[in-house]
Amino acid sequence: MTDEGAKDTESFASATKMNYAYAYDKGGKLSSWAGVSGIPAAILLDPSGKVVWQGHPGSLSEDAIQKALVGALEKPLWDWPASAKDVRAALTKQAYSDALAKAAKLTEADGGPAIQKAIQGIVAGKVAALKAAMTAGNFLAVSTTGAEIAKAVDGLPEKADVEKVLADLEANKDAKKVIQAQKKVAELRDKKWKKRELEGAIADLKKMAKANAGNYAATEAEELAAELDKLRRKKD
Amino acid sequence: MQIRTRALAFVLALAAFAAPSSADVVGKTVPPVALEGFTQTKAHSFDDFLGRAVLVEFFAYW
Numbered sequence: 001m002t003d004e005g006a007k008d009t010e011s012f013a014s015a016t017k018m019n020y021a022y023a024y025d026k027g028g029k030l031s032s033w034a035g036v037s038g039i040p041a042a043i044l045l046d047p048s049g050k051v052v053w054q055g056h057p058g059s060l061s062e063d064a065i066q067k068a069l070v071g072a073l074e075k076p077l078w079d080w081p082a083s084a085k086d087v088r089a090a091l092t093k094q095a096y097s098d099a100l101a102k103a104a105k106l107t108e109a110d111g112g113p114a115i116q117k118a119i120q121g122i123v124a125g126k127v128a129a130l131k132a133a134m135t136a137g138n139f140l141a142v143s144t145t146g147a148e149i150a151k152a153v154d155g156l157p158e159k160a161d162v163e164k165v166l167a168d169l170e171a172n173k174d175a176k177k178v179i180q181a182q183k184k185v186a187e188l189r190d191k192k193w194k195k196r197e198l199e200g201a202i203a204d205l206k207k208m209a210k211a212n213a214g215n216y217a218a219t220e221a222e223e224l225a226a227e228l229d230k231l232r233r234k235k236d
Numbered sequence: 237m238q239i240r241t242r243a244l245a246f247v248l249a250l251a252a253f254a255a256p257s258s259a260d261v262v263g264k265t266v267p268p269v270a271l272e273g274f275t276q277t278k279a280h281s282f283d284d285f286l287g288r289a290v291l292v293e294f295f296a297y298w
Contacts, residue, residue: 019276020276020277023274024272025271026271029270030269031294033261033267034292035261040293043266043291043292045289045290047287047289048286050263050265051261054261065289069289072287076284076287076288077284078280091287122287129265
């Protein structure tokens with residue numbers, strides 16, 4: 001965003017008494033990742049950075065907020081005491097074992113127990129997400145995030161759980177085929193479609209769904225086919 | 237109220253909008269993104285929000 005843009009934003013923020021934090025998403029990277037196609041639009045993240053809700057800000061429910069707050073830190077990282085500086089550094093590096101060991105040395109007055117609990121929550125959330133992806137048969141997600149999570153939980157009891165998931169993925173004889181198909185669906189998802197191409201793309205996706213019947217790639221292909229179909233109808 | 241103290245509203249100003257896309261990102265973890273010019277907060281990067289519940293609202297003006 002240009003400096004001029006920043007100036008406009010600042011006057012807008014003060015004119016509307018917008019009293020919360022904001023920042024610039026240069027190039028719209030986050031918004032395109034989140035598939036934002038119009039405003040207002042919002043996503044709600046849990047403490048581990050996972051999206052737990054997405055939609056129109058007006059439709060955000062109390063229930064979704066409560067879910068996102070499970071295990072959330074009372075104090076943001078920048079308000080942690082100076083004594084917790086090392087914990088914060090380990091945490092942003094995703095070195096959870098190190099972060100926990102350092103947090104264990106903090107006193108109660110410095111929020112040590114709360115910080116430990118929050119880190120444990122982040123770890124549990126990551127491991128649970130990986131297991132859920134495996135159970136759902138989302139092998140692409142397991143293969144892309146598994147190694148990073150295994151490294152992050154190095155030295156913690158959760159490491160065994162993560163390794164078990166990765167071993168199960170390795171042992172699954174369909175996994176490679178499913179991952180290939182999932183990658184193909186992801187490629188199609190990222191493509192900027194022209195109206196005249198949609199019909200063919202939907203037919204291809206339906207074929208893919210049939211060829212992959214019963215696995216996660218089929219689910220994803222069907223979902224994308226439905227989305228593209230919606231887009232096709234909208235443009236008519 | 238607990239929600240007010242812990243949930244953080246967070247607004248992103250966007251210069252322009254990309255072509256329509258309708259990716260469903262629920263259940264996905266936000267990839268590393270470099271956001272700039274944090275205002276009305278002590279945060280300097282998106283990483284500073286780790287461990288908190290964060291509401292990201294996409295926002296633009298014309």
